[in-house]
Amino acid sequence: MSDDKIIDLLKNDPKKGMEQIINEYTGLLYSVCRKYLSPGTFCDADIEDCVSDTFCEAYEGINSFDRTRCSIKSWLCVIAKRRATDTLRAYYKRINTSPIDDTVILQSDAFDTEEDLIERSERQRLVCAIKQLDKTDRQIIVRKFFLCQPSKQIAAEMALTVRNVDTRTSRAIKKLQKIMGE
Amino acid sequence: MKKDFYKILDNCSEQELEILLQGVKVSSGSSAEKRIKNKVFSKLGISGKAKKNTLPRRIIAVSAATVAVLSLSVGIYAAYTEAAEYTEAVEYFEENGFSVAGMTRSEIKTLYREIKSRLVITKEDGKTDHIYAKDVVTGTELDGYDRVVENTEKDVINCFIKVDWRDFYSSFERVGSSHFYVTHNGSMVFDYEARGVYLFNYCAVSDGYILVGDHIDLTPDNDISCCGCIIKLDLQGKQLWQMYLDKNGDHQLPYEFTINVAVKENSDKTVAVLGQGFKALTDSDGNIVYYGDRLIKYDFGTIWFFLYEISADGNIINTKEHPSNDSYEIKSFLKMGDGYLLKLNETFVSLTSELEVVNAVNYSEAGYQYVINDICEYDGKIYISADRLALSPNGVDYTHSATKIGAYLLGHLFKGIEKDQLPLYALNLKDEDVTDTVLNSVSAVLFVCDGDMSAPAAFYTVTGAFTKNLSVNDGKLVWETNNIESCSGKHEGYFRDSEKARNSFRISVICECTEYNYTFKGDDSPVEKLKTDTQNKLKF
CATH class of the missing domain: 1.10.1740.10 (RNA polymerase sigma factor, region 2, helix turn helix motif)
Known part of the structure; x- marks a missing residue:
């Protein structure tokens, strides 16, 4: 709806x-x-x-x-x-x-300090990087790091296996680090 | 950096969330959702089901109270109480899907009172070995069932064999294989290693064991490719046959068992494997797409139900498939008429003969959680055994437990204990307290349902016990239970006073149990209770 x-x-x-x-x-x-x-x-x-x-x-x-x-x-x-x-x-x-x-x-x-600005910039870079991941990897990263869901729950919700989730997470992190130039 | 992801994403703006949450849908437990709905409607005063249900009770209460005040008559007040109780009872049974057809007003109230006060479960001596049955429909108590038959021989297949997994989730990651082992009276019968296979499920059959899982391969891109795998072992753990479901060269069975699968032996000794998986990806011409020259790519867009019927010597007799909207954590399944009945953790799902979902049934009761253990079709009825766990006001403590049942038990054990006192409390747990808590928190329950899996027609309860297997033996239904004799708590972990809030520890609840067999005949009546010589130690 x-x-x-x-x-x-x-x-x-x-x-x-x-x-x-x-x-x-x-x-x-x-x-x-x-x-x-x-x-x-x-x-x-x-x-x-x-x-x-x-x-x-x-x-x-x-x-x-x-x-x-x-x-x-x-x-x-x-x-x-x-x-x-x-x-x-x-x-x-x-x-x-x-x-x-x-x-x-x-x-x-909401502190509007220099530190906060740095954090905001870092967050925007990360969100942009996450946006570039494919749909499944993006969902896994969001569930894992934003919703803090364990791999088992992610696997159940997304009809994947636990090891698929873990493997995809590991690969997605590497990709994010690459996109963000780390 | 990985660690920082949590921190960075924690403070997202609404617009950033808009990007992140695209397509993310999180399911919720139906009971939690119902409670939240009730709370919201109640707080906001919106007319909803929760409020609507209380309306007749209010009218009766107000009417009765007014009359009571006017007449100051104890008798009239009693009438009010009676009416309110009756209304409440009827609402309770309606909410919980129990039929009260044929019961008198008095019987309905009596049964409701018993359920609410838990008198429906009778405990005679503070121990555990007494079963009392209560037929929900008629409200009559079944007599003559507390007869104890001591030390009688009983020949039940697998009765004295405990089948278990070892390192189920971790073995693949560590050694690239999974183990399946069987013990007999505490001694190892065999330890089978399914090399390269990630085992999902198993079934004890008349002449051995059937294991199902995924065979794992790595693609040239370092991605994982899996194919379904079925293995048959004899009773000594020797492999009789092993089949891959997409490696025979013809790719007629291109499923990956990534979601779940269960296996059962049919009465004619054929084996049925029912699960959910993904099919091989095909190009526009219908040709299967490969990694390199042999590993199949899968289409993760659609989940499929699949069914394989396999002869006792490992040849495929028949296959079926049907797309599914959801994934289901299938633990076991039954053939029901033309269709199938899947047992999930707490729910049953009915499928047609063509593997199409018909409906799903969940058994629940306010204040309790049921963990379904086994299911058996007998004499045209469905028997379901479950562990009934009383919910603690403290909630379920997953933090310090290893198993789901353990989490419920710790919820009771830690009731009223402040978090920073937990380590000290855990170190000083007394066996008698643990025993008392567990005895009062768990029951083995047997539901008797009609073939359509609607509300149970009857149920039987053994207090202070865990349910085990259901089987048909000599034309009778045998329900095995582990009746608790004593319990203890074993703590494992690291405690440091200076870091109380960060203490990490785990408590295992160990239950020493005696195995009992309860036998039922065709008309649901329990006919015999047998205390076996088997002692089991259960760890939660």
Whole structure:
């Protein structure tokens, strides 16, 4: 279903519209939230809360969604990431300590420093390089390094074997390094 | 650089995500999706299924409560409670796909109460060896089934043989081959190395074992090319025959077993191999495309179901194929009427005789997870054995466990323990605590379903036990279970107080079990319980 149709549904038939985006994007948002809310600290219910908050925020903010900027999918991912980092931040505040890897939380803050510009430039180069990979390799790299899915899950989702995933990952990394001139 | 990919991609903008997420679709568990949907609808106050289902209960509750306040009558309040409970029970059974046709109002409530309070599973002495049956349709308890027959001889094929894999996932990478080995009472019977073959699945047949897997070759471009491979071993592990499915020169069987495959022996001793794979890539003239002069290229665009029927001496009798929309992790399969029934991890998928998907059935229950173990067709009905795992409020702990069942057990063991206390807790795990936790968390369950695989007509439960095999012997159905005697936790890992949050450790739950055989006759009634002499040690 197109984004326009979904937006239309959300505005005119909220139940159907929400059912549509929940059916379509729960898996993806679950992966995004799980990436930040590690199983050792957070349980499935925490992740489900985070995903459901994301959907609620999307529903409430649908009027501010700019269709020309990005798709619903990307928009939901950005909300999910913010929700997850908020949960993470609240957790560390509650236990009164700092996260092991401060970057996890700092990354959600938009610092416009020189360091940030360098990082942005590096990211743009990487995204351009990923864009040049073939469709399958691109998906594997995104699932592995953006969604942090294990090879087994990637294999199941993409109907490949685990070793195919690993081999393709290794080759794609080499290709990315070559494209980026490293 | 590889390590940095995570970091760099972590902070992508919406536009960058637009590029990255093209074509990426992630499936979700249906139960998680349902829970999330309920939460969202509930929070937003949108009328959805979750809210709709509670409406009759609310009306009844409000009506009953009003009357109760007005009359201050205990009797009327009881009526309200009764009505609410009845409504709740009916909703529960409807939601879980159980038929309550033919049951009285009282029976429905009683059964619901039993299920909710788990009294449907009776534990007599805190141990494990008592089975009680509950027929869901009639609500009547089956009598005379707690009779224990000690130390009787039982002749069941493979009863005392444990078949297992060694280094299933790692052996190919390490030594370029895979092992299949069989032990008997803890001693090695044989260790077979399928050189160059990545084994996927196996089946114990009357005169040996059938193994299925991929034969691996490297292409000139250093890519991997695989072809299906079937191997038959005798009972001593000697290879009887081996066939490649695209190396006979005629390329009539050009499948790669990259997705999954299962094998079974038919009653006439022929072997059926059913799986999913990719077909060879062909050019516009229909000719197969090769790497170099012999290795086939595959068309990864379409997944195909395939079926091979093979004679006992390794000749192909019949083949079938059909395109599939999805990949299924086939663990085993049954011939069902004209079609086939595939057993996945937690789901069954029915196929027509032409390998077209008809439907998929999943058995679930609030608060529990079923891990399906075996399936058997007997007397026109389908018997399904599964491990029933109680879900912990703490969730499933995959971090410190090696197996799926182990992850569920650790969820219970670690209940209420703070993360930084886990290493210390793990070091001081007491056997009696582990035993108690496991006994209260697992049950072996046997479902009895009609041929259409709809909701089970009945089920049987053994508390504190893991299910094993189902087989038909002497015209009776035999259900084997591993009934737990005691459990212990074994920790492996590295602990350092200064790095508590980064401690890496794994806990294995070891269960000492006695094997029991439960025998059923044609009308689903259990007729005998047999405690065998076999002691099994299970590690999760």
